[in-house]
Amino acid sequence: MEYRQHNQPGCGGCLLLLVVLALVTGGAPALLNLLGFIFYSGLAGILLLVGAFWAFTYYVRRRVSTYEATQSESHNRFVILLVNILVKIAQADGHFTRPELNAILNFFQYQLRYNQDQMYWVKQLVKEARENTTDLRQLLEEFRTGFAYEPRLILLELIYQIIYTKQPPPQNELLLAREIAGLLQISVYDQRTIEAKYMYRQRQEAATSGQVEEQYYAVLGLEKGAEFAEIKKAYRKLSMQYHPDKVGHLGEEFKKIAEEKMKEINVAYGYFEKKFAGR
Structure with a gap:
């Protein structure tokens, strides 16, 4: 039998569990708060990644410019x-x-x-x-x-x-x-x-x-x-x-x-x- 390595499980099941838990404990308002938190956290993460990429690009260009000048x-x-x-x-x-x-x-x-x-x-x-x-x-x-x-x-x-x-x-x-x-x-x-x-x-x-x-x-x-x-x-x-x-x-x-x-x-x-x- 061919051996296949198992991949690490994703977080899709965890997210579904959180949604169900929010509905059970707090109803629709709790679910909306959870979804809002997830959305803004994701947006903040994207902005951080964009900022980090821009900062690294700026750093590289500055180092390149400094080297060329020497x-x-x-x-x-x-x-x-x-x-x-x-x-x-x-x-x-x-x-x-x-x-x-x-x-x-x-x-x-x-x-x-x-x-x-x-x-x-x-x-x-x-x-x-x-x-x-x-x-x-x-x-x-x-x-x-x-x-x-x-x-x-x-x-x-x-x-x-x-x-x-x-x-x-x-x-x-x-x-x-x-x-x-x-x-x-x-x-x-x-x-x-x-x-x-x-x-x-x-x-x-x-x-x-x-x-x-x-x-x-x-x-x-x-x-x-x-x-x-x-x-x-x-x-x-x-x-x-x-x-x-x-x-x-x-x-x-x-x-x-x-x-x-x-x-x-x-x-x-x-x-x-x-x-x-x-x-």
Whole structure:
């Protein structure tokens, strides 16, 4: 026999019992008093809920406004455009699902380590972005003309991070990321470097030593077997592009993204430096 858990009883029977009791003890006037009490108590409860909701909304908006006021215009503009672009990517198939919303929120909370006030802000931005009728191309054009090459690289890095939170990454979103790189006027070399890094990172846990070396080549944007002169040239170029000082005006969280990228570049270069030094 299938077991079914019993739910807690409702209060409908209790209410009926109160009505009968009021009629028996006090007649119609007592019943009217009881119904009036129930009505006004319910109305007061509704008003309290509405008031609590309004107070919380006011509190959130005030915290959001205070946080925005403490940040630079470049930082706020960068994040607003970033959120709008991520939402448009999620809406590319005509839907914006709960998992896609969670992926964006989790990215800010866990990857960028946003605190409660920052998350209130991001949630508000996501809500506004979902209602924004500006198309993706316009947003990317605004981003391209408003920011230098290095912040555009950071944007593409973040887009790939979001895409690779889904396993396997959707092919249509990978194709869209490549199109976005073109619209941002990011070189094919740099786009392939970023994509290859995330592709190899996905396989990292089960990687052999040969695959790890292949990943290091990918981090530097090189094909396997490149000579040390090419490795050194690629390292110098990437070190200049991802220097944290070049994106410091965007805020500490994006400076940290650049610092993490620099760590990866340094690890890859250090591996090849040791390898070729032994020859």
